[in-house]
Amino acid sequence: xxxxxxxxxxxxxxxxxxxxxxxxxxxxxxxxxxxxxxxxxxxxxxxxxxxxxxxxxxxxxxxxxxxxxxxxxxxxxxxxxxxxxxxxxxxxxxxxxxxxxxxxxxxxxxxxxxxxxxxxxxxxxxxxxxxxxxxxxxxxxxxxxxxxxxxxxxxxxxxxxxxxxxxxxxxxxxxxxxxxxxxxxxxxxxxxxxxxxxxxxxxxxxxxxxxxxxxxxxxxxxxxxxxxxxxxxxxxxxxxxxxxxxxxxxxx
Numbered sequence: 163x164x165x166x167x168x169x170x171x172x173x174x175x176x177x178x179x180x181x182x183x184x185x186x187x188x189x190x191x192x193x194x195x196x197x198x199x200x201x202x203x204x205x206x207x208x209x210x211x212x213x214x215x216x217x218x219x220x221x222x223x224x225x226x227x228x229x230x231x232x233x234x235x236x237x238x239x240x241x242x243x244x245x246x247x248x249x250x251x252x253x254x255x256x257x258x259x260x261x262x263x264x265x266x267x268x269x270x271x272x273x274x275x276x277x278x279x280x281x282x283x284x285x286x287x288x289x290x291x292x293x294x295x296x297x298x299x300x301x302x303x304x305x306x307x308x309x310x311x312x313x314x315x316x317x318x319x320x321x322x323x324x325x326x327x328x329x330x331x332x333x334x335x336x337x338x339x340x341x342x343x344x345x346x347x348x349x350x351x352x353x354x355x356x357x358x359x360x361x362x363x364x365x366x367x368x369x370x371x372x373x374x375x376x377x378x379x380x381x382x383x384x385x386x387x388x389x390x391x392x393x394x395x396x397x398x399x400x401x402x403x404x405x406x407x408x409x410x411x412x413x414x
Contacts, residue, residue: 164214166243168192168233170223170281171250173200175350176300179380180247181208181216187384190215192240194232194281195250196222223250223277224269233284241288245387248278248299251322253315253356267314274318278325290336294391297333298383299326301344303399303408312408319344323397330396339394341386346401346408348374370413371404 167184171177172193181191185208193204193216201218208216217240221228251274254266278299289295304312305319326342333340353364379400386395404412 163242164188164190165245166190166192166240167245167247168194168243168281168285169247169249170194170277172204173197175249175352176345176348176376176379176383177247177249178204179376180249180383183377183380183384184245185212185214185216188212188214189245190217190240192217192219192236192243194219194221194223196220223281224272226276226280229277229280230284233281236288242292243285243288244295246282246285246289246295246297247383248281248297250277250281251300251318253304253352254358256311256315256356258311259313262313270314270318274315275321275325278322282329286333286338289338290333293337295336296339296341296387296394297329298341298343298386299329301326301342303344303346303401303405305344306399307408309409316408326397330394341395342397343379343383343386344397344399345374345379346399346405347371347411348376348379350376371411372402373405374400374402 167189169177169180172181173195181193181204185191193201195201198220201220205216205218219232221232223229254269255263282297299322301322302319304316305323308316323342326340330340349368353367357363382400
């Protein structure tokens with residue numbers, strides 16, 4: 163019987179790359195996201211390409227009721243979740259604190275922090291009942307050092323790092339691993355979303371560097387699942403060679 167991975171935000175970026183990586187490794191995939199059509203396309207593509215099962219679940223992680231309704235309704239053949247990847251997240255705007263949109267703040271907090279909490283709590287009963295599992299939370303280098311105009315996005319990712327540490331401690335008694343993966347600059351839809359469709363400004367983020375790809379990050383995420391049962395990577399930071407942390411780049 164195949165192992166099962168549940169991936170939030172599986173329709174693009176790191177989530178889509180993880181769905182492909184884990185499916186290629188023989189995992190059955192529970193793919194969640196807000197865009198039902200994309201999830202259906204993902205299901206058709208992965209099942210045809212790898213011969214595994216895909217269960218698409220359409221919901222917004224910000225909606226607590228929808229999260230718990232969807233995940234609690236999993237049939238028995240989908241309940242044995244081995245890996246949860248809390249990938250859904252976003253940045254909105256890059257503005258000085260006193261000029262930033264409070265609506266953007268709330269969307270980031272609701273998605274990056276509260277969404278992670280909702281999904282984790284909904285999935286955990288399936289792991290605690292079996293006495294095993296791995297939760298992978300997507301943090302960021304922005305959760306390690308605060309940068310100018312990063313304010314609430316950075317705060318949300320600092321929260322992910324802190325929550326990952328707290329979950330690791332509290333879930334020790336259930337034999338559940340928790341890993342926080344903190345990528346640096348990666349060329350996905352991230353900057354296009356952050357700058358609200360401004361493709362020119364988004365492209366400037368990666369100008370002069372060879373950034374991480376979604377596949378690079380998915381490879382590292384998958385690696386953390388291949389370790390012996392007694393080994394857990396608690397916290398991992400990865401950047402491209404031209405980036406040292408959330409602030410320092412060498413651009414050619």
